[in-house]
Amino acid sequence: MTLETKPAIIECPVEVLGELDRPAHMGRLLRGLIHNINGPLQNISMLLELMERHHAKIEGHLQTEAAAAAQDALRPLCDAQKGRIQRILEQVRVFSEMLKDFMVLQEIETNESEVDVNLILEKLSRAYKADLFFKHHVTLTLRLAPKVPLLRLRGRHLVPALEHLVENAVLSMRASKEKTLVLSSEVTADHVIVEVKDTGCGLPKDRFPEELFLPFVTAWPDEVRSADKASQHVGLGLTLAQKLLEPYGAAIVLKPEEGGGTAARVFLPLSGTFFP
Incomplete structure (x- = not known):
């Protein structure tokens, strides 16, 4: 595997670079969200059409048959109608939950209040189902520590930083036989630790992990690039994640997993405070 670099450009504020980079993977998630919303809506439309037809049959039985005979004819129709109504309600619930997950993440990013790390991980894991x-391919496991304290971090910094780590983990598994993502939280005396662990291609063996945090450095193997031709792989994800969290005294550590894969650990100080 070779490390590819691109010439450095004029430095920009990290938040400006973040806004330029974010639309790429967030746009894909939104396209996936639209796709997933379209499915439930089509199912709702089809079920409503079937309900309308069966209502016409029920009305016909009521008008032309005696009560005893009508009950035998109406029972299976009523049971089928009840099942369709339950399925419609389930589709509406799925639709509502999809939108709610994105709305909660948006609220966390825009509000200046303390953040709930577990809530962010939970909503990110659900939002990524729009991908x-x-x-269809990734098995997700959430391992969230109980009673994780709220952190005085800006959501507009923490959420995109974690998004970049999850995005890299998902990308690394594009060509892997096993595709398992584990999102976990842990509380120590000084930190809340978030871990994003995958079974992907792993870290390059000929480079130090710290080098991957340099801007415009990318080391994705050819099999990953071939499996995900839509991504540009400009090498900003880890750079931005690190820069967004550095002002809070946070650190990101990458470690190879035995048998393949990578664990990205984010150390968030319990004493973190707002910055201007």
């Missing part, structure tokens, strides 16, 4: 590859 079709993630939805």
Whole structure:
């Protein structure tokens, strides 16, 4: 595996670079969200059409048959109608939950209040189901510590930083036989530790992990690039994640997993405070 670099450009504020980079993977999630919303809506439309037809049959039985005979004819129709109504309600629930997950993440990013790390991990894991590859191929496990304290961090910094780590983890598994993502939280005396662990391609063996945090450095193997031609792989994800969290005294550590894969650990100080 070779490390590719691109010439450095004029430095920009990290938040400006973040806004330029974020639309790429967030846009894909939104496209996936639209795809997933479209499915439930089509199912709702089809079920409503069937309900309308069966209502016409029920009305016909009521008008033309005697009561005893009508009951035998109406029972299976009523049971089927009840089942369709339950399925419609389930589709509406799925639709509502999809939108709610994105709305909660948006609220966390825009509000200046303390953040709930577990809530962010939970909502990110659900929002990524809008990614079709993630939805159909990746097995997700959440291991959230109980009673994780709220952190005085800006959501608009923490959420995109974690998004970049999850995005890298998902990307690394594009060509892997096993595709398992584990999102976990842990509380120590001084930190809340968030871990994003995957079974992907792993870290390059000929480079130090710290080098991957340099801007415009990318080391994705050819099999990952071939499996995900839509991504540009500009090498900003880890750079931005690190820069967004550095002002809070946070650190990101990458470690290879035995048997393949990578664990990205984010150390968030319990004493973190707001910065201007």
